[in-house]
Amino acid sequence: MxxxxxxxxxxxxxxxxxxxxxxxxxxxxxxxxxxxxxxxxxxxxxxxxxxxxxxxxxxxxxxxxxxxxxxxxxxxxxxxxxxxxxxxxxxxxxxxxxxxxxxxxxxxxxxxxxxxSYMLRRVGRPPLSLSGKARFILGGLRRGQWPQLTGETYDRQRxxxxxxxxxxxxxxxxxxxxxxxxxxxxxxxxxxxxxxxxPYIPTPSLLDIPLDTSTQRVTFIGRLEIRKGILDLMRAIPLVLQQYPAAKFRFVGPAWPSPQANLNMQEYLSQKLRRYAASLEFVGAVPLDRIPEYLAQTDICVFPSIWENFPLVCLESMAAGRGVVGSHAGGMAEMLDGGNAGLLIPPKQPKPLAEALLQLLQDPDRRQQLGGIARERVLTEYSLxxxxxxxxxxxxxxxxxxxxxxxxxxxxxxxxxxx
Missing domain, CATH: 3.40.50.2000 (Glycogen Phosphorylase B;)
Incomplete structure (x- = not known):
């Protein structure tokens, strides 16, 4: 053709x-x-x-x-x-x-x-504070309307x-x-x-990463934005560190806008999690060919997206044999075979997210088993x-x-x- x-x-x-x-x-x-x-x-x-x-x-x-x-x-x-x-x-x-x-x-x-695009707009808006909601409603009433806090009405004909x-x-x-x-x-x-x-073609640098790493590091890879579930991870981190103080959290990706107008997302997370600064690392955006380097230095990858279609970074993490904690809202549920190749959590719920991370931190044998299953799934299901x-x-x-x-x-x- x-x-x-x-x-x-x-x-x-x-x-x-x-x-x-x-x-x-x-x-x-x-x-x-x-x-x-x-x-x-x-x-x-x-x-x-x-x-x-x-x-x-x-x-x-x-x-x-x-x-x-x-x-x-x-x-x-x-x-x-x-x-x-x-x-x-x-x-x-x-x-x-x-x-x-x-x-x-x-x-x-x-x-x-x-x-x-309409879906991206729907899941990517920052949540309104109570004062923000009040201003939004009062503004609508002044215009003679009762505004919908859920956002704009989508009209596909337009x-x-x-x-x-x-x-x-x-x-x-x-x-x-x-x-x-x-x-x-x-x-x-x-x-x-x-x-x-x-399709997904894993590089040898991913497939050569050993399953039995022991870094106690949890890595988030992707844009630091609301749609990726970054605010839920922010709320889950203290719950994890309370029970597993040795855990370390690394963020790899560019910072997008945060709920606070004068701060980008990295600055916002750093401010909100300042008590836990010693357990956090922000790398910023990196070239694609450096992703295997960061995956080799981590045990668990976390993708708590509000919605995600088919994130290739999840397949990269699976090819690297990492323990994956992913949202079941979207394609990761299929990637991770309904939970057989990684742990699935509901979006917008920090407590189940923290529990899943703790499960893999506290049970390295389970994490490595899931990593092996995930790698094999990539090589068979998503082969050329x-x-x-x-x-x-x-x-x-x-x-x-x-x-x-x-x-x-x-x-x-x-x-x-x-x-």
């Missing part, structure tokens, strides 16, 4: 989060399986084309994030006219392929569900990401949780929705062979459905040349 992957995010220029990692892994997987793969992505400081491990990458410098879908379309148009792609894939968040889908309705399109999804012939979701949630809220045809997990076949089947389903509406046209024969 000739496959186009359209994504604002693509390493190293726009390695913003999990979408970037997924697109690179998927592109390399598909190229290794013999497909022609081209990626259409953004960059803050360069434009042009290059080849990376058999994958052709086209980059533009868009005016801003919102203009990417429009500005990438002429670049795609030139390549599509040259090679005629069989199928294109784009993400939900940002509707990066919307311009291409609108211009080429005859091109089969796959929408990859990561997490739509959401360009929803309308972009309606163009797709296949909705590919990494986990059943996101598939079922978005299918219900967007009222999508269930026949079009399939579960296709992200397994996920490659599922992704190819997803693309073929989109092509087959689309051809029922737009039957493929026979190529025009070249006119005879008479010398």
């Amino acid at each position: 000739k496959i186009a992957l359209i994504s604002y995010e693509y390493p190293p220029d726009t390695a913003i989060g999990g979408i970037a990692t997924y697109v690179r892994q998927a592109a390399h997987m598909l190229a290794q399986r013999g497909h022609t793969v081209e990626v259409f992505a953004a960059s803050p400081d360069r434009a042009g084309s290059e080849t990376d491990a058999g994958v052709t990458v086209h980059r533009i410098q868009p005016t801003d994030r919102q203009s990417f879908a429009t500005e990438i379309t002429p670049i795609f148009t030139a390549r599509h006219q040259a090679i005629q792609f069989d199928v294109a894939e784009g993400p939900d968040c940002g509707a990066d392929a919307a311009g291409i889908g609108a211009k080429f309705p005859e091109l089969p399109m796959v929408l990859k569900l990561h997490t739509p 959401d360009p990401e929803y309308h972009n999804a309606l163009r797709a012939q296949e909705i590919a979701a990494p986990c059943n949780a996101i598939k079922d949630l978005v299918r219900t809220e967007w009222e999508l045809n269930p026949v079009l929705c399939a579960s296709v997990p992200y 062979e397994n996920i490659g076949q599922r992704q190819e089947a997803s693309y073929q389903a989109a092509i087959t459905r689309h051809h029922k509406v737009y039957p493929p046209q026979p190529l025009a024969s070249s006119p005879l040349q008479i010398s």
